[in-house]
Amino acid sequence: MRIVTLVKYVPDATAYRSFAADNTTDRAGVDGLLSELDEYAVEEALKIAEAGDGVEVVALTVGPAGADAALKKALQMGAGAAVHVVDDALHGSDALATARVLAAAIGKIGSVDLVLTGMASTDGGMSVVPAMLAELLRWAQVGFVGELSVSGSLVTARRDGDTASETIEAGLPAIVAVTDQINEPRYPSFKGIMAAKKKPVQTWGLADLDLDPATVGLGAAWSVVREVVKRPERAAGMVVTDEGDGGVRLAEFLADQKFI
Amino acid sequence: MAEILVLVDHVDGQVRKTTLELLTLAARAGEPAAVFLGSGYGAARDTLGAHGAGKVYVVEAGEFEQFLVVPKAEALAHIASSSGAAGVLVTSSPEGKEIAARLAVKLGSGVITDAVDVAADLSTTQSVFAGGYTVTAAVTTGTPVITVKPNAVTPEPAPATPVEEKVAVAFTAAATRARIVDRAPRAATGRPELTEASIVVSGGRGTGGDFAPVEALADALGAAVGASRAAVDLGWYPHAYQVGQTGKTVSPQLYLAAGISGAIQHRAGMQTSKTIVVVNKDPEAPIFAMADFGVVGDLHTVLPQATAEIEKRKG
Ligand SMILES: Cc1cc2nc3c(=O)[nH]c(=O)nc-3n(C[C@H](O)[C@H](O)[C@H](O)COP(=O)(O)OP(=O)(O)OC[C@H]3O[C@@H](n4cnc5c(N)ncnc54)[C@H](O)[C@@H]3O)c2cc1C
Numbered sequence: 285m286r287i288v289t290l291v292k293y294v295p296d297a298t299a300y301r302s303f304a305a306d307n308t309t310d311r312a313g314v315d316g317l318l319s320e321l322d323e324y325a326v327e328e329a330l331k332i333a334e335a336g337d338g339v340e341v342v343a344l345t346v347g348p349a350g351a352d353a354a355l356k357k358a359l360q361m362g363a364g365a366a367v368h369v370v371d372d373a374l375h376g377s378d379a380l381a382t383a384r385v386l387a388a389a390i391g392k393i394g395s396v397d398l399v400l401t402g403m404a405s406t407d408g409g410m411s412v413v414p415a416m417l418a419e420l421l422r423w424a425q426v427g428f429v430g431e432l433s434v435s436g437s438l439v440t441a442r443r444d445g446d447t448a449s450e451t452i453e454a455g456l457p458a459i460v461a462v463t464d465q466i467n468e469p470r471y472p473s474f475k476g477i478m479a480a481k482k483k484p485v486q487t488w489g490l491a492d493l494d495l496d497p498a499t500v501g502l503g504a505a506w507s508v509v510r511e512v513v514k515r516p517e518r519a520a521g522m523v524v525t526d527e528g529d530g531g532v533r534l535a536e537f538l539a540d541q542k543f544i
Numbered sequence: 545m546a547e548i549l550v551l552v553d554h555v556d557g558q559v560r561k562t563t564l565e566l567l568t569l570a571a572r573a574g575e576p577a578a579v580f581l582g583s584g585y586g587a588a589r590d591t592l593g594a595h596g597a598g599k600v601y602v603v604e605a606g607e608f609e610q611f612l613v614v615p616k617a618e619a620l621a622h623i624a625s626s627s628g629a630a631g632v633l634v635t636s637s638p639e640g641k642e643i644a645a646r647l648a649v650k651l652g653s654g655v656i657t658d659a660v661d662v663a664a665d666l667s668t669t670q671s672v673f674a675g676g677y678t679v680t681a682a683v684t685t686g687t688p689v690i691t692v693k694p695n696a697v698t699p700e701p702a703p704a705t706p707v708e709e710k711v712a713v714a715f716t717a718a719a720t721r722a723r724i725v726d727r728a729p730r731a732a733t734g735r736p737e738l739t740e741a742s743i744v745v746s747g748g749r750g751t752g753g754d755f756a757p758v759e760a761l762a763d764a765l766g767a768a769v770g771a772s773r774a775a776v777d778l779g780w781y782p783h784a785y786q787v788g789q790t791g792k793t794v795s796p797q798l799y800l801a802a803g804i805s806g807a808i809q810h811r812a813g814m815q816t817s818k819t820i821v822v823v824n825k826d827p828e829a830p831i832f833a834m835a836d837f838g839v840v841g842d843l844h845t846v847l848p849q850a851t852a853e854i855e856k857r858k859g
Contacts (some may be wrong), residue, residue, distance in 0.1 A: 297809070298808055301673045302673075302677075321790065378654070379645070380654075380655070383649075403638075403790065404789075404790075406789065407673075408672075409658070409789075410641070410657045410658070411638065411645075411657070412641055412644065412655060412657060414642075415613070415641070415642040415646050416645045416646070416648070416649050419617075419645070419646045419649040419650065424721035424722045425642070425722065426612060426722050427638055430783075440725075444782075444783055444784055445638070445639070446637055446638075446639075446739075446784075447555055447729060447730060448728055448729045450726065450728075451725050451727075452722055452724055452725065453722075453725050454612075454721055454722040455721060463790060464790045465783055505684075506648075506654030506655075506683060506684060506686065507656055507681055507683045507684060508681060508682055508684050509680070509681045510667065510680045510681060510682060511679070511680040512677055512678075512679050512680075513677065513678045513680075514676065514678075515671070515676055515677055515678050518820070518833075518834050518836075520833075521820075521838060522836075522837050523822075523827070523835065523838035523839075525827070526839050526842070526845070526846055529849075530823075530839040530840075530845070530849065530850075531839075531845070531847065531848065531850035531853060532849060532850070533839065534821065534823070534837070534839050534849075534850040534853075535849075535853035535854050535857065536853075537821065537837040538765070538798070538821070538850075538854065539857055541798070541819060543743065543797070544765070544854055544857055
């Protein structure tokens with residue numbers, strides 16, 4: 285069985301994030317890392333691999349040159365191989381173009397049974413790529429998964445929906461997006477870090493995937509950002525120290541604001 | 545004027561408030577037309593009409609309840625194409641976003657997620673990077689598909705008598721690949737739905753595991769209860785109530801955080817709240833930086849006192 289985990293290289297959320305002059309996410313001016321939410325997908329793939337025989341885990345990213353750092357982390361955690369799709373024409377690609385590139389890369393990797401992803405990226409956070417990919421590949425897709433098992437050609441997933449807890453069955457090949465409830469991602473061990481150095485990383489451009497550069501990138505996006513405005517800092521509010529009347533003063537504030 | 549489709553979010557015909565918000569937004573851009581998928585339309589009809597749905601497309605099919613989102617995406621794509629709609633609005637829930645994603649691919653259209661406002665020209669406002677930036681965007685190709693966060697707008701009454709159109713949809717093989725084999729509805733709490741509530745009271749690690757003071761204050765205010773991930777991970781409160789990047793995003797009139805430090809992942813889920821009130825015993829807690837009003841103190845004494853004072857004032 286072959287599992288592909290999709291990993292994204294994102295600006296560190298605890299650092300200062302901003303936009304570049306063309307209104308795309310600034311990826312040059314800030315430290316990047318493997319999107320934390322993708323670590324759960326890598327961990328889940330590794331758990332499936334460890335529980336079964338002949339399971340291969342390939343980490344796949346679409347992103348700029350620095351994005352190989354995300355692949356490196358996945359390899360250090362234990363993925364067996366990695367693929368980096370990188371091409372200048374990809375800058376500013378929207379979710380659908382990204383999904384098209386991922387679909388082509390998954391096709392080229394070949395014989396893929398299961399694609400695991402995080403529930404969202406920690407930068408754009410749209411949560412649409414897994415469903416778009418499923419639509420393009422015409423595979424089954426289950427999102428927001430908190431518990432997963434694979435047996436034979438069937439995946440069983442449990443998830444907490446808005447109104448109910450659901451159990452879902454889908455046949456392979458399938459795409460599963462997992463939440464941060466599913467597991468506790470491992471830290472790379474020293475052995476893992478050393479082993480990662482020898483693992484194969486393939487680098488593909490759009491030409492390798494037979495994709496027309498005119499169909500990706502900022503110019504081909506189907507939506508446009510017109511304006512980006514930094515939100516004004518919230519005006520400093522009033523902070524009081526409880527001297528036995530903190531609760532009453534809180535209630536007074538709420539009454540003044542007409543919440544009572 | 546062209547129709548703007550609104551996908552009705554409902555449970556057996558009980559229409560959720562977000563749908564009424566979408567109808568109100570749709571009326572800015574065109575003629576609101578509701579798309580009702582599944583059973584229970586009889587219970588939904590009057591609510592949809594009262595909020596401006598001049599047209600309702602109804603598709604009744606068991607597939608909507610048996611399989612994950614694909615049948616819904618196929619039905620919506622069918623109606624979007626045949627009606628010549630100028631735009632499609634869907635609630636920004638995990639399911640709503642999956643439907644929107646698939647719909648966008650099917651229609652060859654751009655998609656925008658998590659809008660907090662939609663203008664008459666269907667351009668959108670979003671709040672990104674944990675609320676640090678406001679982005680104005682628009683779909684440039686195809687029929688705009690937009691997912692909208694709860695509480696984007698106050699639903700306006702706009703009485704209409706819906707013209708009903710029953711639609712039959714032939715589903716593809718792809719529609720039945722992910723089957724729901726079990727569904728356990730969540731027990732009702734009697735409190736408002738977290739994402740829809742106009743007041744949310746949340747507790748974190750500082751509760752020490754005792755959510756009773758948080759719940760009591762919430763009930764005095766008619767609020768929903770939320771929790772930080774620390775409280776959820778410790779098993780103190782169910783995951784469905786987690787606020788933040790990997791939980792629910794809330795945008796209430798009032799957000800009260802008790803015993804929560806204000807990590808970026810938590811802020812991502814509540815930063816656009818109109819008024820923020822904090823109770824925390826550490827004056828250095830980062831959450832105070834965003835507070836309109838804060839009390840430095842122990843939540844186990846401050847919250848019960850506030851609750852008692854509120855009950856007293858309510859008489
Ligand atoms: C990928 C990822 C996703 C995440 N997603 C989320 C998310 O969706 N939501 C979320 O909340 N977090 C999320 N987190 C976790 C986040 O980073 C924080 O760890 C978490 O929010 C901390 O919860 P807390 O504020 O309750 O606990 P702490 O940070 O431990 O803060 C507890 C606070 O309680 C105060 N306190 C203690 N005792 C009292 C008392 N008696 N009275 C008053 N105050 C008291 C303390 O002063 C402190 O400020 C995520 C993290 C990661 C890595």
